[in-house]
Amino acid sequence: MSLNYVMLCDSYVPGLDKGKGLYFLFVKSETKTPGGLLARPVLTSYYKSDHFKTRPYDPYNVYTSPNEAILCPDSFQSMYTQMLCGLYDRQQVLRVGAVFASGLLRAIRFLQLNWPQLVQDIRTGSLNPRITDPSVLECLSGIVRPEPELADFVEAECGKDNWEGIITRIWPNTKYLDVIVTGAMAQYIPTLDYYSGGLPLACTMYASSECYFGLNLNPMSKPSEVSYTIMPNMAYFEFLPHDPDSYSAGFNRNSTNPPKLVDLVDVEIGKEYELVITTYAGLYRYRVGDILRVTGFHNSAPQFHFVRRKNVLLSIDSDKTDEAELQKAVENASQLLREYNTSVVEYTSYADTKTIPGHYVIYWELLVKDPANAPSQTVLNQCCLAMEESLNSVYRQGRVADNSIGPLEIRVVKNGTFEELMDYAISRGASINQYKVPRCVSFTPIVELLDSRVVSVHFSPSLPHWTPERRR
Template sequence: MHLHADQESKRGMGMRLTLTFPVEHTPSGLQVQAATTAYYCSSQFQDHEVGGFDRCTSPMEAILCPDAEQSMYCQLLCGLLNRDSVNHVGTSFANSFVRAIKFLEQNWEEMCSDIRTGSLSGRITHAPLRDAVIQRYLRGPDPALADAVASECAARPWDGIVTRLWPRARCALTIVTGSMAQYIPILWSYCGGRLPIVSPCHASTECAAGVNLRPLDPPSHASYALLPNIAYFEFVEIQPRDEETPTVDDDGDPGEMKLVDLVDVKIGQTYELVVTTFAGLYRYRVGDLLTVTSFYNATPLFHFSGRHDVILSIDHEKISEEELLRAISQAIELHLGPLGYM
């Protein structure tokens, strides 16, 4: 995963903070794990240079480390050690990006000590990870780098901390649609309000679906083009909540529903995604709600707005995820904005 210094300077590297999660088992003994964990633990990921992970600052041992805290510590440390070569930063989802910056805020002094002395903190006890970081990344004491990082981290507030610590970064890659939209304001703050926040793709456990063809659009307007060579996509039209007659019976058989083909979707209309995949899913209702925003040539672009019929119970009040997000956003603007916390 690690490149030599001359290669790094020419090609650039990504600080992609990637975690795997423990595998659980059902009562019958079947494995249950996140789709990303299954992929990162597979030979397809580990034995091939895919998705730019061959040019990321995180060693494979950090990605596969079962201890999330040790993994995050070392991935951020390696990102700081290679700060002049990092050309983009990111995580899978916006909430993970925010947690990573919060973790850095709590641990930067210890990381600076590691950089200054050329040694690794005793908190890293996972042997493969410890050996990888010491042998490939800590190349001896570097007081100048430690001072540079410390001067940026000691400054308050932390507005623009990403651009200050990784000055050559050209974008932040992370999913910010759906429920992740609530993190856009704090991400803008961390990125100094000028580093583009790119929501690169739309994917689910069922299948990878689409890509963002307009990556420099504002993150709140991110839309995706569904790629018909990945799966066969159909759509169930969703009527507004105030309509008396729903288009879809939630207990209906997908085969009996009135489905809309990809070429027949209309701008402004919201649909629930239905997929037929190479893996064997047939007209499977994914549950994602997609709204057609525009066209890229003849290709419709979809904005992911949330999940179909996801209802939350807040103090016995049943509301949708979208309504909760809207309420929180308004509360922040009305109550925290005047106090200077935005």
């Protein structure tokens, strides 16, 4: 976060230069493209750069987490160290955050699971033997110290059954949470409100690995009202009027009727557009895949509300699974059912964020032609794993390396369930002639209907395959 932006937050929440930020920040594993180029998320590139590691002192950007913890590639050691340092500095913490809402909730879940060992370290001034990274050990040698009173306090708070408001109970001076809660992350807002006691949620910026897009100039606005002001010096921005029935396969340069792009200054308030960028790094008219709605202008720069990712059905963290990919995963998994003379009649899905980390739930209605030879629990568990193996590398990295996604779950429902689902949709006004089974559901009554028809539940029994290629 830049100095100017934190100073902007300071104009809404004074005194941010008088304390620290507890931010849970992590590097991700690097991979290589088939051509041998190094590939990694933009934040990993930034954290590993001298711009971050040797940044000058800035009173608005003092973190509780040491650089060594952020740069530690082992996710457990990194999280443990950042949490431990955050507990030692609990009175100085003025804001708590992570990149995504899911990341902050993962940190809270980590505290739920590991607070006894953290308390032991604080009480004795020792260190969990699982912390073995040399650079982390060196930096912690000047931080870890015996503080019995702090240990007693953390033990008393974390030992309670009720964790409502745990963030403000442990870090009492926290003024707001700094996390992205727009788009797919909005599903985490109720859980964040529960753990924080309703602290304001500051959605600070709109960016991706391809480009930095814009800022929220009203950082304390409600998440549903957040608009990002495009920064025209970051790239050349163009906008494709959103029409879900046209150009779904991308630009066709040979078409006689190419899509008509709208320039930055010509967008119209209230209309929706797909973002297209040309960057200094060499991307030319790259379709980001984000659908934005124009809400106004700041001087001549348009402001946008993030509507959704185009064609994305499921997302827990930084993963994005579309309908075609989900269909392929179901097809691959259903191959395991053939020898049992069983097939998948219908399916739908949703992203379950009630657990931490969240996970994909897939509802299957099966046609079992020979009940005496029905697929076993073990076979259906393997179907879960087969689906995970079919999903993209970002999903599998979240499962294997980042621990940001839980095991995929298949819930088998009674025969006729999807007919009931259609009946419900028709009762609410859907056309029987145009009805299609939704491949992703989020409407609570529909999820409750599906859950009431579940006959068996299955989880992926192991991690899918994911191995990064590291630089030699």
